[in-house]
Every structure is written in C-alpha cells, then in structure tokens.
Amino acid sequence: MTLGKELRVHPIRDGTVIDHINAGQAMNVLKILGITGSSSAVISVAMNVSSKDIEFKDIVKIEGRELKDKEVDKISLISPNATINIIRDFGVAGKHRVKLPEMVESMVRCANPNCISNTNEPVTSKFEVKSDPIRLRCIYCEHVITENIAEHLL
Amino acid sequence: MTFDRRHILSMKDFTIDEIDFILESAVKLETLARGGKSDLLAGNILALLFYEPSTRTRMSFETAMLRLGGSVLNLGSKEASSVVKGETLADTIRVISTYSDAIVLRHPSEGSARMAAEFASVPIINGGDGAGHHPTQTLLDLYTIKKESHLDNLDIAIVGDLKYGRTVHSLAYALSLYGANITFVSPPQLKMPDQIKGDLKAMGARVSETENLDEVLGNVDVLYMTRIQKERFPDPTEYNKVVGAYKITGEHLENVREDMIFMHPLPRVYEIDSSVDGSTHARYFEQSFYGVPIRMALLTIVLGVEV
Numbered sequence: 001m002t003l004g005k006e007l008r009v010h011p012i013r014d015g016t017v018i019d020h021i022n023a024g025q026a027m028n029v030l031k032i033l034g035i036t037g038s039s040s041a042v043i044s045v046a047m048n049v050s051s052k053d054i055e056f057k058d059i060v061k062i063e064g065r066e067l068k069d070k071e072v073d074k075i076s077l078i079s080p081n082a083t084i085n086i087i088r089d090f091g092v093a094g095k096h097r098v099k100l101p102e103m104v105e106s107m108v109r110c111a112n113p114n115c116i117s118n119t120n121e122p123v124t125s126k127f128e129v130k131s132d133p134i135r136l137r138c139i140y141c142e143h144v145i146t147e148n149i150a151e152h153l154l
Numbered sequence: 155m156t157f158d159r160r161h162i163l164s165m166k167d168f169t170i171d172e173i174d175f176i177l178e179s180a181v182k183l184e185t186l187a188r189g190g191k192s193d194l195l196a197g198n199i200l201a202l203l204f205y206e207p208s209t210r211t212r213m214s215f216e217t218a219m220l221r222l223g224g225s226v227l228n229l230g231s232k233e234a235s236s237v238v239k240g241e242t243l244a245d246t247i248r249v250i251s252t253y254s255d256a257i258v259l260r261h262p263s264e265g266s267a268r269m270a271a272e273f274a275s276v277p278i279i280n281g282g283d284g285a286g287h288h289p290t291q292t293l294l295d296l297y298t299i300k301k302e303s304h305l306d307n308l309d310i311a312i313v314g315d316l317k318y319g320r321t322v323h324s325l326a327y328a329l330s331l332y333g334a335n336i337t338f339v340s341p342p343q344l345k346m347p348d349q350i351k352g353d354l355k356a357m358g359a360r361v362s363e364t365e366n367l368d369e370v371l372g373n374v375d376v377l378y379m380t381r382i383q384k385e386r387f388p389d390p391t392e393y394n395k396v397v398g399a400y401k402i403t404g405e406h407l408e409n410v411r412e413d414m415i416f417m418h419p420l421p422r423v424y425e426i427d428s429s430v431d432g433s434t435h436a437r438y439f440e441q442s443f444y445g446v447p448i449r450m451a452l453l454t455i456v457l458g459v460e461v
Contacts, residue, residue, distance in 0.1 A: 114264050114284050115265050116268075116269045121243055121269060138265065141264035141265035142286070
C-alpha cells in the first residue's frame with residue numbers, strides 16, 4: 001500500500017463509505033446527508049481521486065452511520081454510479097451500487113416556479129426519472145430538470 | 155372502441171385511436187352543435203371553474219352542455235367565491251365534485267388540472283393550465299384541419315410565439331402522431347424549445363424551422379398563426395419590428411396553395427389584417443365554432459354516454 005493511498009483511505013470501524021461519487025459531487029452528498037460544519041460525526045471526504053472505472057471520483061466516509069433508503073435514492077440522482085459500502089467492525093458487511101428509482105416523491109423541488117407543486121396546495125412534488133443522461137420530469141407540469149439536479153433537491 | 159379515459163388533461167395522454175374516436179364523435183354531433191337541443195346529457199351538471207379570463211373556452215363548453223340537455227354551474231368571479239378567502243384548489247375541487255358530474259378547470263398554475271384530477275371524484279377537463287396544456291383547443295384544431303383540409307400527409311406552418319404558446323406545443327405534439335411535416339416560423343427569441351423539437355422528431359414528425367414567413371407560405375396546406383405577446387419583449391421597438399414581420403395581409407395569400415387554410419386560435423391582435431377575413435383561405439371563425447362539437451364529444455365521453 002502506498003503512502004498516498006493510506007492517507008486517502010483511512011479505515012473506519014462502523015459506518016458507510018460512499019464510493020464512485022461523480023467528481024465534484026462530494027459536497028452535495030454531504031448536503032443530502034444533512035452534514036454541516038456543526039455536526040459531530042466523523043467524516044472523511046476525498047475529492048478528484050483517480051479511479052479505474054471513471055477518470056476521477058469523490059469518496060465520502062461517515063463513521064457510525066448507515067444511510068436511509070431515501071438518502072441513497074437522492075445520491076443516485078446526482079451520482080448514478082455511486083456505491084454504498086456498509087462497514088461493520090472494520091469489515092465490509094454489504095456493498096451495492098445505488099439504483100436510480102423510477103419515481104421520486106418529496107425529494108426534488110420543481111424548477112418551474114409556476115408549477116402547482118410549488119404552491120400552498122396539499123401536494124408533494126413527484127418526478128419520473130429517466131437515465132442516460134438523468135432527466136427528471138415533473139408529473140404535474142411536465143417540466144424537465146436535466147442540469148444541476150443537486151440545486152433542486154429538497 | 156371503448157374510451158375509458160376519465161380525465162382530459164394533456165394531449166400526451168392520448169393515443170391516435172383515442173383522438174380519432176373523439177374527432178369522429180364530434181362529426182356526429184356537429185349538426186346538433188349548429189342549432190337544436192338533445193337530451194343526451196339531461197340530468198348532468200357541468201361545473202365551470204375558471205380562475206383566469208376566457209371567452210371561447212368557457213362559452214363553448216356552456217353551449218356544448220346546453221345543446222346536450224345538461225346544466226351548467228359557474229364559479230363566477232374569484233372575488234365572489236371562497237378562493238378569495240384562501241381556499242386551496244384541492245379543497246374547491248373536492249367540494250365542487252359533490253355538486254357536479256364533471257368539472258372544466260382553467261387555472262394559472264401549470265399542472266393544476268393534473269393535481270385537480272387527484273382530488274376530484276368526477277372527471278376533470280383541463281381548460282388551460284397556465285403555460286401548460288390546453289387539450290380541448292388542440293382537439294378543435296385537429297378537427298378543423300380534418301374537416302377543412304386533411305390530417306394525413308399534412309404540410310403545416312406554425313407561426314408566432316412558439317416558445318411560450320401553450321397551444322402550439324400540444325398541437326405540434328398531436329400532429330406528430332399523424333406524421334405531419336411541420337415548419338416552425340418565429341423570431342429567434344420565440345423559437346420552439348429544442349427539447350420539444352427533439353421529442354417531436356423522435357415521434358416521427360418532420361420538423362424544420364425558419365424566421366422567414368414568406369419562404370413557407372406557398373408550400374403548406376395549413377397556415378397556423380398565433381399571437382405574439384408584447385410582454386415577451388423588453389424593448390417595444392423590437393416588438394413592433396417582429397409584429398410587422400409576422401402580420402398576414404391579403405398580399406401574402408396571393409401565392410399560396412389554392413386549398414390552403416389559414417387558422418388562428420384567437421384572440422388576434424395585430425397578426426391578421428381584417429381584409430383577410432373574407433378570403434377563401436380564412437378559417438379562424440369556423441375554427442372557433444368547432445370548439446362546440448369537440449367539447450360536446452368530450453362531454454359525452456367523460457360522462458359515459460354513447461353518441
């Protein structure tokens with residue numbers, strides 16, 4: 001193991017390693033997980049790490065926490081190739097790639113300010129999800145979000 | 155065919171067979187639409203919920219219901235209803251569902267009709283949702299083309315505000331189901347959005363675009379004009395220039411195909427010279443009338459009555 005690799009991949013006892021995050025999206029992943037500068041969790045972030053599968057990737061390691069399904073779905077929207085490694089007692093207890101859901105509800109705000117889902121009506125936002133590239137189509141106003149998806153996450 | 159679509163929300167929900175079924179039902183009802191009364195929908199009540207101004211859509215739905223022997227409930231002005239007290243659309247829809255057998259909704263927010271359908275216990279017909287959809291306008295446009303020209307192998311130019319105009323997006327979508335050859339004519343700032351052009355091509359439409367109206371006039375079966383709205387232009391001089399370039403006068407119609415028809419969803423402002431009204435090509439007033447048989451057909455369909 002090289003010195004560089006040791007520095008980047010410091011093992012954790014229990015928690016989650018989110019790997020193969022699209023380069024540049026690590027901070028958005030932290031935002032999805034509600035991790036701010038004031039949280040006490042131990043977090044490691046590696047950005048623009050060279051990778052075999054994709055040219056560069058980001059990695060986020062969170063100690064003492066496993067992710068909820070909704071958090072994983074949100075991560076899939078901004079980083080569809082990310083992998084989730086669940087770590088228990090220094091070992092990988094589970095590893096899976098995020099899966100893009102067909103529909104997301106209450107996760108994304110419609111980018112159309114005039115959409116009925118952005119009013120005081122008792123409805124939650126719902127989007128159909130298409131892949132390659134990721135497109136989110138609002139089921140109400142049919143507005144399609146293709147860029148800067150992280151900015152629209154609720 | 156059996157038509158079991160409960161709500162009329164967006165043209166994208168329809169198959170070509172369903173559209174043909176609606177158009178054929180309208181053919182059967184057209185004579186009645188021109189005068190007379192039947193009892194096909196006797197005992198049924200249609201609620202008209204218009205949160206925005208409308209002349210043609212509201213009145214033609216009312217006429218359609220009355221010709222079919224049904225009755226109409228009007229929301230009236232927003233100020234006279236609970237809307238002014240801040241009642242949500244969802245609650246209004248739930249309540250009006252208990253007073254009526256079908257609801258026509260026009261609302262300024264995009265997606266409002268689809269949301270209303272989630273809360274309604276009766277069919278919802280979208281009478282226009284903001285800059286979103288206006289399916290009954292599209293259906294009457296298709297009916298006009300079918301009656302006055304032809305839907306197969308159609309060459310059509312759609313002219314005007316193609317960026318924001320809700321009617322042209324739905325119309326272009328529906329025409330692409332029929333494999334139409336569509337030319338979009340607009341100033342650069344009001345061009346058809348790329349995403350919609352991409353969708354249309356993927357569906358089999360032949361699509362091209364130009365800024366020059368004169369270039370296409372002689373090559374189309376249908377000339378479909380739309381209004382260019384002044385508020386889209388920050389600079390009034392720019393607006394005046396554009397409006398002048400897209401105004402149809404008698405001269406424009408000199409070299410068109412003999413059977414070319416000229417349509418406009420109305421209201422028109424400056425884009426058609428009144429001298430064109432008497433031309434053999436003008437169909438915009440007939441087009442307005444066709445809203446009645448189309449809406450009669452839709453009402454019989456959503457209320458489950460065979461024509």
